[in-house]
Amino acid sequence: MDDTALLEAIAQARDTDAFAELCRRYTGRLCSFVRGRGLDDAESVVQDVMLTIWRRAGTFDPTRAAPATWIFTITRNRSTDLLRKRQRPTPDPRDPAFVTTQATTSTPAPDKAAEQSRQLAAIERAMDELPNDQRELLALVYIQGTTIAEAAKALQIPLGTAKSRIRLALASVRTHLSLEHSHG
Amino acid sequence: MVEHHLPDEVLLEYAAGAADPGHALIVACHLTLCPTCRQTVASYEALGAALTGVSTAISTPTANEDTLVARIMAGVDPTLPSETETVELPSTDPPASPHDAVFPWPLQQIIGPFKRLAWRRRLPGLRTFDVAISGARTVIRMIEAGPGMKVVGHGHTGLELDLVLAGGLEDLTRGGEFERGDIQRADADVTHTLEVLPGEPCLLLTVNEGPFVPDGLYSRLVYRYLGWS
Secondary structure, X not given: OOHHHHHHHHHHHOOHHHHHHHHHHHHHHHHHHHHHOOOOOHHHHHXXXXXXXXXXXXXXXXXXXXXXXXXXXXXXHHHHHHHHHHOOOOXXXXXXXOOOOHHHHOOOHHHHHHHHHHHHHHHHHHHHOOOHHHHHHHHHHHHOOOOHHHHHHHHOOOHHHXXXXXXXXXXXXXXXXXXXXXXX | OOOXXXXXXXXXXXXXXXXXXXXXXXXXXXXXXXXXHHHHHHHHHHHHHHHHHHOOOOOOOOOOHHHHHHHHHHOOOOOOOOOOXXXXXXXXXXXXXXXXXXXXXXXXXXXXXXXXXXXXXXXXXXXXXXXXXXXXXXXXXXXEEOOOOEEEEEEEOOOEXXXXXXXXXXXXXXXXXXXXXXXXXXXXXXXXXXXXXXXXXXXXXXXXXXXXXXXXXHHHHHHXXXXXX
């Protein structure tokens, strides 16, 4: 049974065997991911994430994103919330200094959610087309939580080369997204 | 064309939670003032989710995987129907209560409001405040310089990022003016002179990866006195 079928069984039949299988497939990777982002209580975070997936499996839409992307998005959001509280400063929309634009305040929530799903799917396709050296570098930064300088050292490449690869990768993803947007 | 935003790689490190604390601070302050970069960071966060979701390079097993699965299963209520509506989770943080709108809130959380900052006077028209953040490898400093003052010729030993919070700044070497919310940035290969625009003092949050490299004798004397080289 593939991941999509497991999620459908969880959502529709509340199949605990399917959920246990999904847990076995993902908990190790999710723990590595959470630890790589600097959170030491990874197992608690992953437990919380998997129970969220149990509750919200019905919101998964296979036409929008792959199961792994959906699961990692939930994990990423949860980790980011915790990182925000613990270390990473973030802008606050309630700050009197906060600058808004019409575009960021007028989008209705349902459209925003759909747009985010579309964007995720488009990013996934863009990532598939990246050369391995660029993906490898992005993976070090995102998954291991290293800075670009540390990643360059680990890969034994000059910092300038690492920065160039990052810029190329981001430009490529952006181009892909804008092309999809103009055709969508 | 002169850039007024943060470099992609700094935004990426911030989105991935990997940025130096000094960089994270200047990013958070710039994002408060720049909807364009906020959108970019949101897309980089989504990119990270996609990357980690499809990556096969993250298969480090956790030692107690079976125990963890058992713990998760113990929390499952099979009678609970699956939610079908996407729910926006409310923020659990209390509302922010900044004292003024000069410093963005992420900065006020560290050094307090602008009016209460314990500035150190360094030269006529120039006052500074060194910001200490645990774990930062960057040099983080507040600078307020009077109209017409120059940041005399200097090179860099790493990336220089300046966020303008009041007044204006001009790069006399490369051209370009910077106002509130703009980022002035220079890499290690840039040597330049900056000047505060006429009118009001220029207030800056500066984050440097290393000390300045003075350009000329006068510059060497000034930066040695200030302790910036």
